[in-house]
Amino acid sequence: MRVALFVTCLADAMFPQVGRATVELLERLGHEVVFPEAQTCCGQMHVNTGYQRAAVRLVEHQVDTFAGFEAVVAPSGSCVGSVRHQHAAVARRAGRVALAHRAEELGARTYELSEFLVDVLGVTDVGARYPHRVTYHPTCHSLRMLRVADRPLRLLRAVGGIDLVELPDAEQCCGFGGTFALKNADTSAAMLSDKLRNVLATGADVVSAGDSSCLMHMGGGLSRLSVDTRPVHLAEILAST
The missing domain is CATH 3.40.50 (Rossmann fold)
Structure with missing residues (x-):
């Protein structure tokens, strides 16, 4: 499967080892992982603090950046939650009906890491060892x-x-x-x-x-x-x- 890594702002800026670990894991399981370099903030903090107009531009950018991928995976329930449950609503409030439909489509193929592994790939044993x-x-x-x-x-x-x-x-x-x-x-x-x-x-x-x-x-x-x-x-x- 060709998977896009949605790395999130925190992983990109402060915890890059989390993004690398996600890639290593998915590649070990036999999947091609692509990092769309145009990705930016998904806009969650804008939505949550009332900057709806600014968030619309970020929703549009998210939809454009991750178009064409079979699946989008992020090591963050918070950011995936925003993409799946906030983006379409933000677009609709702005009167952008077509964008809302595209956001819903993207949300349906955007996954938090654990749900992607268990629900999409059907694996629970990923071959890891961690003696702690x-x-x-x-x-x-x-x-x-x-x-x-x-x-x-x-x-x-x-x-x-x-x-x-x-x-x-x-x-x-x-x-x-x-x-x-x-x-x-x-x-x-x-x-x-x-x-x-x-x-x-x-x-x-x-x-x-x-x-x-x-x-x-x-x-x-x-x-x-x-x-x-x-x-x-x-x-x-x-x-x-």
């Missing part, structure tokens, strides 16, 4: 918007050598929420504190998730606590051999 104690945090957009359910856990359970431990109150938000963490800093910090308390209670070496944004938030908190537990993206674990 790991706990998994299901991010809000992947859990509630995309409803990826246990797909990431099914993939992690098949990883060789892993000691996968359940995270208490796993479905509670880590407190990031994009601009929420800036506009509601005290609430965000309290939510993060609860999340990290549960992460550390597992005794895990690694906390994993499918979104770099949440891992960045938790990683900052773990760093300030001066503990050994570290954040690692799901793609990096699945790419390990």
Whole structure:
């Protein structure tokens, strides 16, 4: 299959190893991965902060950039959620009916990594090996918007050598929420504190998730606590051999 990598802003600017791991994993499974260099921000932060007019241009650019690919895969439930559930609505509010139809078509073939592996490729054992104690945090957009359910856990359970431990109150938000963490800093910090308390209670070496944004938030908190537990993206674990 010819797959386009939708790398996302955070992976491009701050966590390039996540994009590389996604490519390595998909190529190991026998697929051609293409990186459309024209890709930019999908516009999620514009939509969420009320800049609808600016978001329309980004929706149009996203549709044009990823035209012609059988599948588009991103290591981010948050960004895939925006493409699948926000883009068409943004176009319709702007009176761009044709663009809305194109956005819906693109959304239907844009996948978060774990759902692409399990639902499209039909695999759970990707040949990974990761001999560490790991706990998994299901991010809000992947859990509630995309409803990826246990797909990431099914993939992690098949990883060789892993000691996968359940995270208490796993479905509670880590407190990031994009601009929420800036506009509601005290609430965000309290939510993060609860999340990290549960992460550390597992005794895990690694906390994993499918979104770099949440891992960045938790990683900052773990760093300030001066503990050994570290954040690692799901793609990096699945790419390990």
